[in-house]
Amino acid sequence: MAPVAPQVARGAAATARAVLHHTGTLPRATFTFRADTLAVMLRSIILAAARSSRMEKLVATAPVSRNIVSNYVAGTRTEDALRVTRELVEGGLKVTLDYLGEDTFHTHQAEATRDEYLRLLASLRADGLTPAAEVSVKLSALGQRFDEEMSVRLAEEICAAAETSGTTVTIDMEDHTVTDTTLDAIHRLRETYPGTGAVLQSYLRRTEADCREFAAKGSRVRLCKGAYAEPESVAYQSRLDIDRSYVRCLNALMRGDGYPMLATHDPRLVEIGIDRAKWFDRGPHSFEFQMLYGIRPEEQRRLADEGYQVRVYVPYGDEWYGYLMRRMAEKPANLGLFLRSLGRKV
Ligand SMILES: Cc1cc2nc3c(=O)[nH]c(=O)nc-3n(C[C@H](O)[C@H](O)[C@H](O)COP(=O)(O)OP(=O)(O)OC[C@H]3O[C@@H](n4cnc5c(N)ncnc54)[C@H](O)[C@@H]3O)c2cc1C
Numbered sequence: 001m002a003p004v005a006p007q008v009a010r011g012a013a014a015t016a017r018a019v020l021h022h023t024g025t026l027p028r029a030t031f032t033f034r035a036d037t038l039a040v041m042l043r044s045i046i047l048a049a050a051r052s053s054r055m056e057k058l059v060a061t062a063p064v065s066r067n068i069v070s071n072y073v074a075g076t077r078t079e080d081a082l083r084v085t086r087e088l089v090e091g092g093l094k095v096t097l098d099y100l101g102e103d104t105f106h107t108h109q110a111e112a113t114r115d116e117y118l119r120l121l122a123s124l125r126a127d128g129l130t131p132a133a134e135v136s137v138k139l140s141a142l143g144q145r146f147d148e149e150m151s152v153r154l155a156e157e158i159c160a161a162a163e164t165s166g167t168t169v170t171i172d173m174e175d176h177t178v179t180d181t182t183l184d185a186i187h188r189l190r191e192t193y194p195g196t197g198a199v200l201q202s203y204l205r206r207t208e209a210d211c212r213e214f215a216a217k218g219s220r221v222r223l224c225k226g227a228y229a230e231p232e233s234v235a236y237q238s239r240l241d242i243d244r245s246y247v248r249c250l251n252a253l254m255r256g257d258g259y260p261m262l263a264t265h266d267p268r269l270v271e272i273g274i275d276r277a278k279w280f281d282r283g284p285h286s287f288e289f290q291m292l293y294g295i296r297p298e299e300q301r302r303l304a305d306e307g308y309q310v311r312v313y314v315p316y317g318d319e320w321y322g323y324l325m326r327r328m329a330e331k332p333a334n335l336g337l338f339l340r341s342l343g344r345k346v
Contacts, residue, residue, distance in 0.1 A: 047229035050325035081316040100317035110143035125165035170197030201226030202246035215256020263290035
């Protein structure tokens, strides 16, 4: 039987060829509609592949994958993470570090992830990189999907180490099946570590209400669009609806008393963030922009030079597959690059 992954890749490649084929022949409005629809389809295919272990094997061994990975990931070792952090911090940027890994189903793996964060936090402190650098943690990497209590306990240990190192933790948000348990965990962590950051995703229909609830004094909230394939019942599907929701959520956070962390590379949303800061009379130290390592670095610099706080999300480690696939799904141009790299292997 033919392996699933090449079929997925060939299906996606055929769809991409169809888009190119139509570019010159369709009226502009029709093409825009079809391109948008096909982009949503391609995104779903890539995000489905992000959960496939067969696809993971294929991508991990594809010759070009490593080059693509290095655009988005600092490296595999703690030293790589520290080196990149040092460069960014010396350049006036802030950092949040993510030790790559998700969906852990073994206690020893979850504990190994905890141990790496503890090592990292001690090194950040020793190198004088805190508080400019903090860490981002996925509860699924701490075993949330098979032992929720354990994941919160391990997260508490990471928060304690962060406090000792003079910095904070932000709990990344994953797909909608864990939104409630993740937000509950954050409420629990905040009882002892009030600086623990939450992440809310504007593609979820519930998020505007969550933003109002989380906009309380001292509450650090990262607002992003959301990176997973979600059903229409819980999430907006079109770019326009997701962007409109982002603006409503941004308004709720900027109007409130918390500390908004606007995580987006979208130029229009960055401008709206700047505008709302003026409107709600927020100084540049009462909120921050966040962007991913390797994406729009000149914009990160420009904003920092204009006096805004900018934090770069820096992932590192061996488990880069799921992270890379979500980045591939975000930008149509990345899909072409990615499919061509697979084509050489298939
Ligand atoms: C700091 C940070 C933390 C995040 N944490 C989470 C999280 O915890 N949970 C979660 O679900 N999602 C998270 N995300 C991902 C987020 O949800 C989006 O998937 C991602 O940021 C793309 O959305 P965008 O707002 O940049 O807008 P888009 O409309 O996707 O992109 C706007 C523009 O940015 C550029 N761009 C965006 N993505 C790429 C890319 N991959 N490669 C090259 N250029 C690109 C392009 O120029 C694009 O036109 C995080 C994002 C950031 C920046």
